[in-house]
Amino acid sequence: MAFFKKVQQKINNLWYPQSITVGKPVTTDQVADRLSQISTVSRADTYAVLKDLGKVMGDYMAQGRTVKLEGVGTFYYTAATNGKGVDAPEKVKSTMITGVRVRFIPETTRTSSGKVATRSLVSNEIFWEEWGGKDPGSTDGGEGEPENPFE
Template sequence: MAFYKKAQMKVNGKWYPKSVLVVSPATTEQVAKRIAAESTVSPADVQAVLIALGGVLGDFMAQGRSVKLDGIGSFYFTAVTTKNGVDKPEDVNATLIRGIRVRFLPETRYRGAGKGRVSTRGLSDVNIDWEEWKGDEKASKGKKEKEKEHTEP
């Protein structure tokens, strides 16, 4: 069950459903136990792999490569640059890069051909039952956690 709340956008004054995270994130241990239950690998082995995954992804991406994980999608770095830019191409250099972002594209699968071709995205191509959230988000998230919400008008 996924939850949404009613949110008014400041830009246009219109109302939209806004997804709400109401429970703490799934932990590495919980994910490892679930994967182990659906495979022949022990929870400890799965957890060890998941813990190593972040560093391995970072190393490959630092080499200028993207990383594609079957059934999940692709991860890659993008540069965060200064807002003003420069006037001439010869003035472009690495000092304009202020940081990096990790980007993610869910895996896309295609069925059919021609005009009947249909694409589906991994991870997001699931049946979700949406229900309006009536509870107190902040209490359920904890005092120190920031509100993490996503809007797709």
């Protein structure tokens, strides 16, 4: 089940549901364990592949390639600039790039009419429940607000 909380936007003072994550992020070990349970690959082999996946993807993307993982989606780089454009194409330089972002597009399947039928990583069976302050998957009660997985 997925969770949401009620959030009031400062710009218009209206209320909206906002999705949240609960508990600690799932670890590489946990993903390796789960993959080994549903495949013929051992946990150790799965773990080793997962540990190297980021480096391999980064190497390909550094070569200007996108990385498409079947059943997951496509990863690619975009360049961030300082926000100051120039008035002629010959003045555009690589030094204007101040950072790199990794972008992700989930894999989709389409119907014969071209409409999106499914997106990977988005279950057709998501059940939304309002956040009540406890992590149902936690062994310690999970009191309080959800953790920020990006800290």
